[in-house]
Amino acid sequence: MNDQGPGxxxxxxxxxxxxxxxxxxxxxxxxxxxKIEGLLPNSSNYTFLVTVKQPDLQCLxxxxxxRGERPLWDFPRGTLCLREYATFLVAMAxxxxxxxxxxxxxxxxxxxxxxxxxxxxxxxxxFSLREQYAFVFQRLCAFDYIVNNADRKGGxxxxxxxxxxxxxxxxxxxxxxFKLRTVIWDWAGDPLPDDIVADLRNLRQTLSAGxxxxxxxxxxLSAAEIRAFHRRLDNLIEMGTFPQPHPDxxxxxxxxx
Numbered sequence: 001m002n003d004q005g006p007g008x009x010x011x012x013x014x015x016x017x018x019x020x021x022x023x024x025x026x027x028x029x030x031x032x033x034x035k036i037e038g039l040l041p042n043s044s045n046y047t048f049l050v051t052v053k054q055p056d057l058q059c060l061x062x063x064x065x066x067r068g069e070r071p072l073w074d075f076p077r078g079t080l081c082l083r084e085y086a087t088f089l090v091a092m093a094x095x096x097x098x099x100x101x102x103x104x105x106x107x108x109x110x111x112x113x114x115x116x117x118x119x120x121x122x123x124x125x126x127f128s129l130r131e132q133y134a135f136v137f138q139r140l141c142a143f144d145y146i147v148n149n150a151d152r153k154g155g156x157x158x159x160x161x162x163x164x165x166x167x168x169x170x171x172x173x174x175x176x177x178f179k180l181r182t183v184i185w186d187w188a189g190d191p192l193p194d195d196i197v198a199d200l201r202n203l204r205q206t207l208s209a210g211x212x213x214x215x216x217x218x219x220x221l222s223a224a225e226i227r228a229f230h231r232r233l234d235n236l237i238e239m240g241t242f243p244q245p246h247p248d249x250x251x252x253x254x255x256x257x
Contacts, residue, residue: 011139022101025101029105037049037050037051042086047063048063060115060116061115064081064113069081080113080171081169083173085171087147087174090203093213098164119162120166129184130186138193147170147182150177151172153183153256153257181252185252189242190241192236200236200237204234
């Protein structure tokens with residue numbers, strides 16, 4: 001697993017927060033009691049800041065209910081939360097720990113994606129972080145290609161106060177049509193590092209073998225979207241290079257941050 005270092009920290013009622021594992025946080029998000037703290041401003045969909053609590057552990061999280069999703073012409077209605085969860089599953093299967101722990105569960109406003117809230121360094125984003133954290137952003141570049149991220153803004157890349165790079169906002173991913181729009185073109189056409197290729201090959205083998213990941217993806221995405229996902233994964237492995245901007249399609253989101 002290509003870990004970045006210290007993991008996310010959270011501990012119930014503890015003045016000095018201690019480190020909890022990804023697995024512990026996923027369990028908390030699945031099973032904890034949700035309390036809405038308020039709406040998050042400047043969100044295109046209804047997005048709530050919540051507290052998720054168990055007797056011995058708690059965290060802040062971002063709750064994106066399915067019924068609060070703004071309709072989009074090119075994505076089926078009510079599927080953005082499913083795509084948020086699918087991106088987390090794929091990132092974990094790759095061993096790339098940059099999508100915050102995410103689950104799909106019922107909350108106060110029905111089914112939705114529930115994701116660990118990242119306490120981020122203010123004003124840090126891809127443009128200010130890319131040189132220092134190139135190792136992570138190279139993986140994120142490859143990841144956005146295979147999940148077909150239509151909106152990788154610079155501000156969707158956070159530096160957590162835990163010292164990690166985190167990538168958020170994955171609701172418009174996995175479209176069957178190619179829609180990659182990203183600010184991460186720094187390595188366009190460069191050879192992929194061997195360890196990235198190895199991780200991609202391992203993911204392909206995992207998907208080919210069936211099992212829990214394949215079953216989960218099958219419940220979250222359409223058959224056409226799954227076929228397109230497999231094609232993009234195959235294409236990236238076969239190309240052996242970082243993706244390049246499409247000559248005939250928009251390649252950069254707006255705003256950039």
